Amino acid sequence: MSGNIGPVDAGRVPRYVGPATFARLPRIDQVGRADVIVLGIPFDSGVSFRPGARFGPAAIREASRLLRPYHPGLDVEPFAAAQVVDGGDLAVNPFDIAAAIDTVTREAGALAGDAALVVLGGDHTLSLPLLRATAARHGPVALLHFDAHLDTWDSYFGVPYTHGTPFRRAVEEGLLDTDALCHVGIRGPLYAKADLDNDARFGFGIVTSADVMRLGVDAVVARLRERVGDRPLYVSVDIDVLDPAHAPGTGTPEAGGMTSRELLEILRGLRGTRLVGGDVMEVAPAYDHAGITATAAAHVAYDLVSLLALTPRAGAAPTTGT
Template sequence: MTPAPRYGPPDASLAPRYTGVRTFARCPHVTDPEGADVALVGVPFDTATSYRPGARFGPEAIRSGSTLLRPYHAAQDVDVFASQSVIDFGDLAITPGNAERTAGQIADGLAPLVEAGVTPIALGGDHSIVLGELRAHAARHGPVALVLLDAHADTWDEYYGERYFHGTPFRRAVEEGLLLPERSLLAGMRGPLYGLEDLDATREMGFEVLTGDELSGLSPSDYSARVRARVGGTPAYFSFDIDVIDPAFAPGTGTPEVAGLTPREALAFVRSLAGMRFVGFDVVEVSPPYDDSAQTTAMLAANVAYEFLALTALESQP
């Protein structure tokens, strides 16, 4: 019999799920990596946005949207808290208005977790935060493969002269040697572009790009096969921009694009990656001020993070 993990949520049959101080899935707020396997980490930074702000309030909204989660993931046949110790690490230090400095703070803030072998699941925050995350992971594992679900490729060079922006992190990451584009698959890109060359430039950097229409034409098992073939044995990082979902289901986001995935489709794509090991994850671009009155977007983002917990649980099962 394996001993119970050190950290996890309290028994919901003893205390209703709306009680307690808000943490992700009601897991304890712990700032010492010792005894943890997975850590939810808030990154409340949103001043690298080009349109709607508000993602600085994403972490607290996602935490509130996570209270209803139950331990047993039926579709994956796994209790996500039975074989792994899960903490809410709290929020990282950031500097509003300074994305470049914040990237360094994020890398520094994640380093103790990554060095201790704890898998971080970051709750954004706008997408600029991924640069700091990738710095922390590459420092430990070397350059990683990127699996991205996003309406945008986020490989532009600059916006308004700003090189550290929520549309540029993956270009900066390639320049810094943190990513292997030839091992990375970016999927879900849609909506109007500035020009024909936008996605071509992403492909010329070495990335494989599946547009939203191409992705919608794939079954989850087809998608899974494409990801696994692309990543191979490279340490992989998973980034999920909530704007890959149709704004009818996820209105609370910074740069909405019509005609996106349904939540059911997106969760099936994530589930199809069972058995893969990821060094870290994030779910970004949740902007609660633009969410609906039922906080649908935040609840969906919490469920995306729950899918990540299922992947790490499947990977850590004895």
């Protein structure tokens, strides 16, 4: 019997009752330690098209009420295998992107301690400070980036920190192992062919959404596992990697995306890799229909938590409330 504190018992308290912590898990201040912390960062000042991802963490938590303690696809009870908690939300400056990045870099790392973070965004600008915090602990990490877009552009309107630039900045700052980088789900028009040339120069491989369709999930998983090897791995998921039929509630939708089934099965294929953290970004509930996008994002976060619960850990430090 695990000594971990798990979700509220749905057989005693209906799922629609009580605070919407992720998967109805305890808050960080209700436990003495944590192995995995689910953290919200409601920030979307780095978006270039439709805003609203600042409301993503709340929507994902609400959708996560239906998650259950056993994951049959990975054959694990993640909340028994690890102490998973909801770390609440970081309060960051909505008017100053640089200040927000500094806050996330500092506070995410301090909050995590020896635990792993699964972050609910928020826009993709946030992945840069999260990678800073991760690399400070593990050194340069392998990255699997699930997205419709490359997010390796240099700037927008002269601004170097936006949701389209985090992985270029991460390469420039030495946060990533450039022998172990791959985008998954890329599609849609670009500004120029040079975008692809620059991206390749940074070390990224690309698996397009069409590749997923033609090759199949198993072949894609094999390719990704070969690329990341046994390096510490960070997984970043922009929910617009999914087709708008599966994720309409996002700021920059592109036709021709992956299905939610394909995304989840690829994630499950990463079992046994050295996953050290991850994020789920760009859920914008104002454009969502019937919670489709938030539901998909909640399941993505649940799969990341489950993979982390299966990853051997040296142990977690005591946590403190926020």
